[in-house]
Amino acid sequence: MESAAQFTLSCPFPIQDYPQILMAHGGGGRLMHQLLDNMFLPAFSGSTLPSPHDASVFQAGNTRLAMTTDSYVVRPMCFPGGNLGSLAVHGTVNDLAMAGARPLYLSAGFIIEEGLRMETLWQIVSSMREAANAAGVSIITGDTKVVDKGKGDGLFINTTGVGIVEHPLSISPQSVQAGDAVLVSGDVGRHGMAIMAVREGLAFESTIESDSASLVLPVLDLLRQGLEIHCMRDLTRGGLTSVLNEIADASQLGISVEEKHIPVRGDVRAACEILGLDPLQVACEGRFAVFLPQSQIEAALEILRRHQVSAGATHIGKVTQPSPAPRVTLRSVIGAQRILDMPSGEQLPRIC
Amino acid sequence: MKFIDEYRDSTATKRYAQEIARITTRPWTLMEVCGGQTHAIIKFGIDELLPKKIELIHGPGCPVCVTPVEIIDKALEIASRPEVIFCSFGDMLRVPGSQTDLLAVKARGGDVRIVYSPLDAVKLAEANPQRQVVFFAVGFETTAPATAMTVYQASQKGLKNFSLLVSHVLVPPAIEAVLGSEGCRVQAFLAAGHVCAVMGYEEYFPIAARYRVPIVVTGFEPLDILQGVLMCIEQLEIGRAEVQNQYSRSVRQSGNRPARELMARVFQVVPRKWRGVGEIPMSGLGLRHEYDGFDAEHRFGVAEIRVEESSECRSGLVLQGKIKPHECPAFGTRCTPEHPLGATMVSSEGACAAYYRYRRSPKPVTS
Structure with a gap:
């Protein structure tokens, strides 16, 4: 790793690609990851790896x-x-x-x-x-x-x-192993749709309220009960899709999830269907994904469901063998497999 | 969710797939016209359920994809002006013009806004009398009635600061262009259900008769598409070529009369360039002369802009169903959603975007 003094002064981004910052550079998708990987991480890697x-x-x-x-x-x-x-x-x-x-x-x-x-x-x-x-x-x-x-x-x-x-675990994508279970703590996509509905003046039959909440209590409970957590990640910008891709890329492992097991509330699904958005890519602010051994699924779900914020926790999939990118796949409701790709930038509502 | 889950039921989809396999005796090639159907097919993996003898090829029905680069450049030119509020549907913003896209114009300070309904643009014009509000009117017969309504309302209100950059296109001439093209392999069509909800399906009778192809008006959910395929195969296997309506819960033969009347009042049928395909006669909608005052091309003096299309992008062949997206040498390498060569890679209904996002390789993903 270069020291700060050696750090090159030339911009690491090919200027012809993106001479200006776009909104998508903050959207949690691929462009934001490029910004982190190509500019911030090389610039700030000093004695401690950020x-x-x-x-x-x-x-x-x-x-x-x-x-x-x-x-x-x-x-x-x-x-x-x-x-x-x-x-x-x-x-x-x-x-x-x-x-x-x-x-x-x-x-x-x-x-x-x-x-x-x-x-x-x-x-x-x-x-x-x-x-x-x-x-x-x-x-x-x-x-x-x-x-x-x-x-x-x-x-x-x-x-x-x-x-x-206060525990000895190493909780990081590098601790994730093939065979691990993937849990999600509740229904996804609500915060993003709540914000969009208010911001864009979209009136749906019911008000979609944000899922914004503290996840501290269920997480500390999981740790106190001694569950062997390999990795956790809260689902913010880019939603569940972005998190699964980040973990898969960092661990070089595959992840497969079942569409029918991923909880999405009816009003969020309806709003996404109308606008042509994918709820799995919509932001949450009070949801997280947990990676832990298959043998601990039931224990973890039981603990999570004790807390109101994670009462809707479910088991959505598993970590598979090392895989070249794209690494995350989803089995659709009708039983076919497809890629669940990292979102490219902000999702844009479709024409028709 | 009601009216969605019933049409994604895995048991029912399997039953339809089995029935299709049972009656299919020969190879058949079907084209789904609409990009929304293409995305559903790839997203849900519907083609994986079909017998190998049936090939689905993807049609030209993505309004974003077929908008010529020339119109995009006109949009970019207008949107860059300081006095303009440029209103567009969301998925036009990433479509590359010859140099840049609307997102980049926005980043440079252009006032580019996403609207959910064209009528929002009229409201913006009323609320900002000192600004010029331009609506980018793109789409097939699905969005044209709402565009027509903006012209009607703006004209009723006497708005002088509202105009449209019109690039509406029509489905039946595109189907005829596909059928008339050299080496066309399409033996039956799944017509776009939402287009027919507006227009009805009487226009398809002469096409089915002239070219001897079954045309089945089809919806967008997995069961709709499988039933549409089944109806096509049933006809093909016994040598019939008729127009049928699978999407009867939304579509009537004569369509939506008030919408058609409004369209006829505001628009006239004009020749239109299609991206990657070229000019198709009588394939677009333009403003009638009495509404020339709302034509942004004249108001902003961009009518004369002429642009050549990228020679590397093969979206024209993709849009005509002549190649699959992954058969393009640039697919996934020099052409990605971040650096698209053509609109088919960025539109939410584009075939290249569907393959890149859900499939990447020619073979379906395996677990």
């Missing part, structure tokens, strides 16, 4: 800690099932939980656009406090900046989280 995934685990004295950071820019700021504040806490504590860490502390940075209504800010801050209390974390430091009207989009929040790792 983790491109949810959180980095590192040693401090005799203690293993985990750290992560995330910025929240969602529009609209308030949506059915949550707001920017609760999301900013859930997202960061979930990233810590996915590394198997118990979240301890958060920082909160606010970039506020001049003119934001004080009442809106209070609503968001109150939600942050409630979400932090529920997840058992304290917000212990922060920062506030106000930018000129027109130079921000109401409010951006960054949260950084630190957690403690």
